[in-house]
Amino acid sequence: MDARTQQELVAILPRLRRFALGLTRNGAEADDLVQAACEKAITRIEQWEPGTRLDSWMFRIIQTTHIDLIRGKKRRDGYLEVIEGQVESSFDGERAAEASMTLDAVRRAIYTLPDEQRAVVMMVSVEGLSYKEAAEVLQIPMGTLTSRLVRARTALARMMYEQDGDLNLTNADKISPLERGATT
Amino acid sequence: MITLDESTLIAYVDGELDAQTAREVEHKLAADANARKYVEHLREVVALSRVAFNDTLHEVVPQALKDTILGSSATQGSQSENVVAFAPRAKSEWKRALPMAAAVACLLLGLGGGYQYSETASTNAVKLASFSMQQDQVAMNSALNQALEVNLDNDTHTWVNPNTGRSAALTPVHTYQDKSGKFCREYRKDTTTGDQKETTFGLACRNDQGTWKTRYLILEDGEGQNL
Numbered sequence: 001m002d003a004r005t006q007q008e009l010v011a012i013l014p015r016l017r018r019f020a021l022g023l024t025r026n027g028a029e030a031d032d033l034v035q036a037a038c039e040k041a042i043t044r045i046e047q048w049e050p051g052t053r054l055d056s057w058m059f060r061i062i063q064t065t066h067i068d069l070i071r072g073k074k075r076r077d078g079y080l081e082v083i084e085g086q087v088e089s090s091f092d093g094e095r096a097a098e099a100s101m102t103l104d105a106v107r108r109a110i111y112t113l114p115d116e117q118r119a120v121v122m123m124v125s126v127e128g129l130s131y132k133e134a135a136e137v138l139q140i141p142m143g144t145l146t147s148r149l150v151r152a153r154t155a156l157a158r159m160m161y162e163q164d165g166d167l168n169l170t171n172a173d174k175i176s177p178l179e180r181g182a183t184t
Numbered sequence: 185m186i187t188l189d190e191s192t193l194i195a196y197v198d199g200e201l202d203a204q205t206a207r208e209v210e211h212k213l214a215a216d217a218n219a220r221k222y223v224e225h226l227r228e229v230v231a232l233s234r235v236a237f238n239d240t241l242h243e244v245v246p247q248a249l250k251d252t253i254l255g256s257s258a259t260q261g262s263q264s265e266n267v268v269a270f271a272p273r274a275k276s277e278w279k280r281a282l283p284m285a286a287a288v289a290c291l292l293l294g295l296g297g298g299y300q301y302s303e304t305a306s307t308n309a310v311k312l313a314s315f316s317m318q319q320d321q322v323a324m325n326s327a328l329n330q331a332l333e334v335n336l337d338n339d340t341h342t343w344v345n346p347n348t349g350r351s352a353a354l355t356p357v358h359t360y361q362d363k364s365g366k367f368c369r370e371y372r373k374d375t376t377t378g379d380q381k382e383t384t385f386g387l388a389c390r391n392d393q394g395t396w397k398t399r400y401l402i403l404e405d406g407e408g409q410n411l
Contacts, residue, residue: 001253009253010245017249018240031246038252106229106236124198125233131200150191156229157222 001045005054009038012055015127019059022122023066025111033069037062056129060137063119070115109159117152124149188212188219197226242363320350324375328354332369332388332396351376357385366390368399 001009013034020030020037040061041048048057110121123134135145186192186208195201196209213220324343331341331354344351353374360368368389375382388396 006253010250013245013249013253014241014243017243017245018237021240022237030240031249035249035252038249042253103232103236106232110233110236121233122237125230126237128234131195131198146191146195150194153194153226153229154190156233157225160229160232161225 001042005045005048005050008054009041009058012058015055016058016062019122019127020062020066022110022126023062023115023119033062033066036069037065040065053133055127056133056137059123059127059129060139063138066119106156106160109156112159113152113155117148117155120145120148121152121156186212188216190222193219193223194226197223197230320345320348324350324352327352328371328373328388329394329396332356332371332390333394337369349378362389369396 020033024030123129135142327343340355355372356369358370373384385402386398387400388398
């Protein structure tokens with residue numbers, strides 16, 4: 001790895017750690033993940049085409065490494081494969097509403113999303129990748145990406161703005177916690 | 185004819201619709217209060233998600249991670265895992281604009297979000313070629329200050345000097361409040377001189393006198409510059 005690429009990689013480390021935190025939900029695991037991803041990147045740097053986005057390439061390595069780690073962990077622990085959409089939400093909507101709209105609440109809400117949806121949210125909402133870029137990183141069709149994103153956003157909006165009901169297009173006129181916070 | 189379903193509105197909020205479709209959506213939104221409310225909620229969720237993990241950006245990166253990278257010198261490729269190469273970054277895609285009122289953004293960031301740019305060594309010096317260009321530069325800076333002080337995010341302020349043919353489109357893109365409570369805004373500056381076009385992206389912060397000082401500038405070729 002040449003010095004320039006090294007510098008570039010060091011410069012994006014904070015963002016890589018942020019992305020990894022979103023995936024692992026745990027600071028120590030996030031650093032292990034970034035560490036493993038950087039080691040991989042170093043050994044296969046010739047696969048990265050200079051002039052293209054190093055961050056997207058690294059997101060992809062982090063994402064695949066994370067999946068490998070989860071699969072290994074599940075095998076070892078004898079867990080059943082979690083099927084997307086079947087995760088029981090442990091998010092306490094009432095408590096979140098009381099705590100108003102804190103960033104902590106958003107983080108916790110994102111943490112309750114299934115792995116695949118969370119990865120999409122981290123890329124599109126947090127890192128600001130376009131749908132096309134995110135689909136390339138995840139190597140999934142655009143349709144799959146957008147459906148995951150729609151499910152994730154809808155779930156987040158429901159957790160944020162509704163304590164027990166649905167937030168949908170016909171029931172979206174409740175006052176948001178944000179507005180409540182703004183008037184106090 | 186489009187329908188304002190969830191996936192359409194989500195794509196709209198993410199700026200993923202083509203201009204024609206986006207106009208149709210806006211047209212329909214004007215007549216649909218529920219859908220507008222839904223869009224507003226989506227924008228808040230997106231805006232909050234965007235900053236929810238920013239604490240990590242302020243943390244000191246563990247030295248072991250840096251050492252892993254800086255300790256590597258030779259390229260030792262052997263594996264052939266399917267890591268695809270990405271297309272070069274399009275200039276306009278530096279950051280997608282999140283349409284969001286400045287006030288909302290400030291409120292959100294006031295909740296404890298933070299913001300930081302990675303620092304890059306200063307490599308480019310801005311050279312002012314002539315006196316008239318210097319004058320234009322002063323006028324443009326004043327126009328930029330005006331845009332940052334007054335315009336909402338994604339609201340473009342245009343400056344033109346008909347005598348020199350120079351013009352600039354100045355657009356605040358994001359608004360933040362940093363840890364000390366100071367407001368900072370990312371902006372886009374499209375300058376046209378004759379048939380030469382140049383786009384730069386900057387981060388400017390406001391002092392108590394209403395003056396915006398650019399702290400960080402990204403030139404079109406991707407080089408960053410701390411100011």
